[in-house]
Amino acid sequence: MDEKTRVVVVGGGIMGLSTAWALTRRGERPLVLERFARGHTRGASHGATRNVNNAYADPHYLDLLARAREGWDALGEPDGEPLLRLHGLVSHGSGAALGGTGGGLADIHAGLTSRGIPSELLDPAEAARRWTGMRFDGTVLHSPDAGVVRAAVAMRTLEQRITAAGGEVRWETPVEDVSQDADGVRIRTATGIVRAEVAVVTVGAWTARMLPGIALPPLRVTEESPAHFAPRHPSTAWPSFNHFVTPGSWPGNVYGMPSPGEGVKVGFHLVGDEVDPDARPFRTDVHAAALADYVAEWMPGLEPCTADPISCTYTSTPDEAFVLDRVGRIVVGAGFSGQGFKFAPGVGAVLADLAEDPSAQADPVFRLR
Structure with a gap:
C-alpha cells in the first residue's frame, strides 16, 4: 500500500533540511528522504565549518543573504554558541x-x-x-x-527542529525515481512508494539523474x-x-x-x-x-x-547561478557551485515558497530557462 503525505523533500543535505525546516515554520510536517547515513561524506554538506562569504554585488544574492541571515538567527544558539x-x-x-x-x-x-x-x-x-x-x-x-557557519552543528540543529515540529527525516532511504501525474508526485524507494502533493528535490550531484524529464541547465x-x-x-x-x-x-x-x-x-x-x-x-x-x-x-x-x-x-551551472524553480508538482534546488551553504536558510525559504504556492517564483536569475 502506498504511503501518503503532503510534502516530501528528497535529499537530506543542508538544502533539503533547510527547506524542511522552513516548511515546518509554516505548519507543514514534511518527510525528508536521504539516500545516505547521517553525517556521510558523499555529498557537499559534511564538515565542521563552511565559509560565510558575503562579498556579492548582485541584488539577487544580497536578497538571498538577507533571508539566510534571518534563518541563521532564528536557529538561535543550540549549544550556547551562535551558529x-x-x-x-x-x-x-x-x-x-x-x-x-x-x-x-x-x-x-x-x-x-x-x-x-x-x-x-x-x-x-x-x-x-x-x-x-x-x-x-x-x-x-x-x-x-x-x-x-558551524556546519555540522547546523545540520544537527535543523534535523532536531524538523522532528520537534512533527516532520520526519529518514536516513539510508534511497529514492529510485521521482515522477508526477495528475494526482501528485510518486516517489519510489527500495521499500515502497510514497505519494505526495508536491516534492522538493535537493540531491546535489545526483540532480540530473533524479530528474531526467526536467530541462535542467548542464550540471x-x-x-x-x-x-x-x-x-x-x-x-x-x-x-x-x-x-x-x-x-x-x-x-x-x-x-x-x-x-x-x-x-x-x-x-x-x-x-x-x-x-x-x-x-x-x-x-x-x-x-x-x-x-x-x-x-x-x-x-x-x-x-x-x-x-x-x-x-x-x-x-x-555554467554561470554558477543556482537553480530554484518549480515544474508542475516538483520543486528543484540545485547547482550551488561550492558557495551555497551560507545561503541555505534563504534557499530553504525560497524552495518552501515554491512548494507552498504554485504561482510563486524565485528571482529570474535562478529560474529554469
Missing part, C-alpha cells in the same frame, strides 16, 4: 569575484552598504597590519559581518581538494578570505577560513576534475603542489608543508 562565527571576511585582488558576481571590490562595497551590511575599503598596508598572517593584492574589502560535478594548513603562531588572528587572482597566475580564485582544531582552510575555487558522484576517486593531489606554493607566497602565517587535504564536490 555563525563572525570573525570577518577580507577580499582582495583584481580578478573576477566568486560566483560570477559582477564588478569589483568597490561594487561589492556599494552593494553591501546599500543593504546596511558593514564593510570598509582598506589599503594593503593597513590590512597587513591587522592580519599579519596574510599578504594582500591591492585594495582590501573588509566585511566584519561574515566568517563561518557539472567536480571533485575539489582544499586543505587545512597549520598556523605558524597560534595567536595569529585569521579572518575568512577571498583572493580574486589575476587569470592565469594560479589555477583559480582562492578562498579560505579558520577552522578551530583543524587549522586554516585554503582552496582554489572550481578547479577540480569532473567526476561521477557514484565513482568518485577521492583524489586530493591534483592541485596540491600549486596550493602549497600559493600558501608559501601569500600566507606567511601558515606552514605550507602541513597541508591536510580534503575531498569535496561542487555541482555547478
Whole structure:
C-alpha cells in the first residue's frame, strides 16, 4: 500500500533540511528522504565549518543573504554558541569575484552598504597590519559581518527542529525515481512508494539523474581538494578570505577560513576534475603542489608543508547561478557551485515558497530557462 503525505523533500543535505525546516515554520510536517547515513561524506554538506562569504554585488544574492541571515538567527544558539562565527571576511585582488558576481571590490562595497551590511575599503598596508598572517593584492574589502557557519552543528540543529515540529527525516532511504501525474508526485524507494502533493528535490550531484524529464541547465560535478594548513603562531588572528587572482597566475580564485582544531582552510575555487558522484576517486593531489606554493607566497602565517587535504564536490551551472524553480508538482534546488551553504536558510525559504504556492517564483536569475 502506498504511503501518503503532503510534502516530501528528497535529499537530506543542508538544502533539503533547510527547506524542511522552513516548511515546518509554516505548519507543514514534511518527510525528508536521504539516500545516505547521517553525517556521510558523499555529498557537499559534511564538515565542521563552511565559509560565510558575503562579498556579492548582485541584488539577487544580497536578497538571498538577507533571508539566510534571518534563518541563521532564528536557529538561535543550540549549544550556547551562535551558529555563525563572525570573525570577518577580507577580499582582495583584481580578478573576477566568486560566483560570477559582477564588478569589483568597490561594487561589492556599494552593494553591501546599500543593504546596511558593514564593510570598509582598506589599503594593503593597513590590512597587513591587522592580519599579519596574510599578504594582500591591492585594495582590501573588509566585511566584519561574515566568517563561518558551524556546519555540522547546523545540520544537527535543523534535523532536531524538523522532528520537534512533527516532520520526519529518514536516513539510508534511497529514492529510485521521482515522477508526477495528475494526482501528485510518486516517489519510489527500495521499500515502497510514497505519494505526495508536491516534492522538493535537493540531491546535489545526483540532480540530473533524479530528474531526467526536467530541462535542467548542464550540471557539472567536480571533485575539489582544499586543505587545512597549520598556523605558524597560534595567536595569529585569521579572518575568512577571498583572493580574486589575476587569470592565469594560479589555477583559480582562492578562498579560505579558520577552522578551530583543524587549522586554516585554503582552496582554489572550481578547479577540480569532473567526476561521477557514484565513482568518485577521492583524489586530493591534483592541485596540491600549486596550493602549497600559493600558501608559501601569500600566507606567511601558515606552514605550507602541513597541508591536510580534503575531498569535496561542487555541482555547478555554467554561470554558477543556482537553480530554484518549480515544474508542475516538483520543486528543484540545485547547482550551488561550492558557495551555497551560507545561503541555505534563504534557499530553504525560497524552495518552501515554491512548494507552498504554485504561482510563486524565485528571482529570474535562478529560474529554469
